[in-house]
Amino acid sequence: MHTSTPLSIRPPQTEIDVATSALAGKFGNRFSINTTVREQHGHTLTWLPVQPPDAVVFPQSTEEVAAIVKLCAQHRVPVIPFGTGTSLEGHVNAPYGGICIDTSLMKRIVAIHAEDLDCVIEPGVTRKELNEHLRDTGLFFPIDPGADASLGGMVSTRASGTNAVRYGTMKDNVLSLTVVTPDGEIVKTARRAKKSSAGYDLTRLFVGAEGTLGVVTEITLKLYGIPEAISAGVCPFPSIRACCDATIMTIQSGIPIARIELLDELTVRAVNLHSKLELPETPMLLVEFHGSDTSVKEQAERFGEIAEEFGGGPFAWATRPEDRSKLWQARHDAYWAGFTLRPGAKSLATDICVPISRLADCVEETHRDIAESHLVGPIVGHVGDGNFHVTLLVDMDDKAEIARTEKFLERLVRRGLAMEGTCTGEHGVGQAKMKYLLEEHPKATLDMMRTVKRAIDPLNIMNPGKVVQV
Template identity: 70%
Template sequence: MDMIRNDARKRPDAATLATLTQALKDLLGARVSTAQAVCEQHANTLTWVENQAPDIVVFAESTEEVSQVVKLCAQHDVPVIPFGTGTSFEGHTNAPYGGVSIDTSRMNAVIAVHAEDLDCVVQPGITRKALNEYLRDMGLFFPIDPGADASLGGMVGTRASGTNAVRYGTMKDNVLALTVVMPNGDIVKTSRRAKKSSAGYDLTRLMVGSEGTLGIITEITLKLHGIPEAISGGICPFPSIAAACEAVIITIQSGIPVARIELIDEMQVRAINLYSKTTLEERPQLFLEFHGSEESVKEQAARFGEIAEEFGGGPFAWTTQAEERTRLWQARHDAYWAAMALRPGAKGISTDVCVPISRLAECVEATQHDIAEAGLMAPIVGHVGDGNFHVLPLVDMENAEEIAKAKRFVERLVERALEMEGTCTGEHGVGQMKMKYLESEHGAEALAVMRAIKHALDPQNIMNPGKIVSW
């Protein structure tokens, strides 16, 4: 894919890098690496976006260390790119101008849990699964589940969403406060633990979704929830994508408090059956989950079954057995790898859009038509309770014609979403690959405001340059 480059920045020269590397080693010792393999692992690896490796990787262990590293980079005018687990799809971790990748995976502690206030303070390197394992015995959980076992810092940086968003919201709804290392190395706390505040600019929301372009997140205060008394979940086949989407729309409009509602198209069902050894019917399927009391989850499941029947769906097979639900959702979470196995050797172009839920059925159907017309292999999954769905074209990177078709398909997908008053990305973020759509989505004036913020906070343009907005 074409990279968006920033002419206002050049790669640091060899002498600068040598001086900076020595200064970093004096600070962190063996936790500094310039090995090519390590650097390449800290750039894009999951999709067809070109791998643009940093020059240096450092493994930080505290806010103070991150601050010192950033100060050194600012002193030498060298880019800084934050890194969590590397699960992002849009080139967020790439270093188009070289620089230093700050790996926060060792900053993975739970600093505090305030069970009575339903919040916790964590370091950015902890993953969502590790956090929920830590919280389980307290009867608490953190609900945002993007599918991948991403780091919480990366989830904040990309304003992640996921399977539970229809009930619990996205990262922007679940972050109370942050500690951020700014481009000059200053350490800023964006807010306090209070559930609401009217004191000053909302710096927390400014940093959520900023993708490392304004600062590096080193501590996160998160909202927590009590583990539900009862959970029911199940699967429901439908005769068509349109029927499944219409059932979703009516379910949401009826006020049924569904926790998760996921769409899987026929091709993705086939992939899941092969990869996870399931025996689902090769028809569009909805995966659902309901949270509440024993009686309420039964009532919600029964009501959904009635709605599904109205659209030719069913039978809706559901259960409250934890083992069966876990097996079902593990198959859903493995959907990416299952899809990749459909075409070994191909590259996956994971992309997503989000539209108003009333336009969902129309958008997904039109997308399926585009896939067939282009002759692509491209499974669809979606967090459709909030109008968000993902497409994964599997592309032979040796076939120029196929690459061109895939590019046109992605562009048409985004154009359609914007025509429907949707967004170019519901949860993947902008990174490098979706920068070109921001003006169409937000307008030149809004983009100028974003650029002014970037210039004001990062005048050297060292924080993850070449992402979100051009300099």
């Protein structure tokens, strides 16, 4: 156990030079100090400035990750885990410099236990790659953030997606992890059993830790049988409130809907332009039902009755697999589609989550706030669990617009917190939302987080400057 003072500034260049020299000798062409590579690994989709690491290394095994971390701990050099770089809150920036561990070469699918409905994979496998591998087994993994993120990154940010209303988030679907801790030790958090009461739940401690407690090197995930029948549809509504009220009624009625996504009229316009669709440009819900032929039919009919109560309809059903795939791919591409609304603008995506009973009020107030602030901000949402996103498109040469945007973001988070929600439903904290944790959590709660961080990472070398400041 290291007991010296935790890292709070960039380590001496001599220590960084010794560490990088040793890693260059060990990893050869799987090590880089190239400026472009380093900047790509400090890449952030926020407004935060890019803070690149001093070097990037590409390990291929848990043992190699452990060797890297041990060396970095010896020289007190920060370690920044990296998946695909699609996170949205500055998770992969290196504010104190250090070594970026890129897990993209760790792509082994170690085992598929079809009879147990689970699999063991390495962190560089992406969600699409896993489902492609599973296609002939009759199984699938349901968690689907918009990007084709690495599953290691999805674990670290406690990712979610369009299926969360039925299948939960990453915290509900990770059975066990292999983690390299900040002193280079290799820890297995649990076994493959579906439940256990044997000690602390270390698995969920690392799920959502954003790389601040260790580097995930192996993941055991739950899998699900591909449903016998799947039916998806698009249902337009007269207003955003009508969409939200229909969603609330659907969830409260106990309909086991698999996906229920909100698109406001701006998002629909962008999706039509980007994905060559012809959806009516009005607020709408994208829905999907899973089950047997009979149950799917019943679910769809009941939802149709609820939608009609709130002025929704008519449905446009996508029953062929290729049509469903096109529809959901368009939804996943909504972030990139937004650029069609304002070419040349800088995009800033943010999210909050509120109890579902407050969803309609929160989304409606946010929509009004965007208009009154004279901003362009399409709204989409995984509204089945109260989570929605605003993607602001801002002219970065207009200082007044930047100021209005910053004030809007403050109001958005505080609106969510005032409704007993959270500053982030699935994007994570990273650098960008650290300040809001001070408002979301009591001091005692944050102190406990810091205690955990100090106990596991006493030198504060593991992705420092993220989640909680030590």
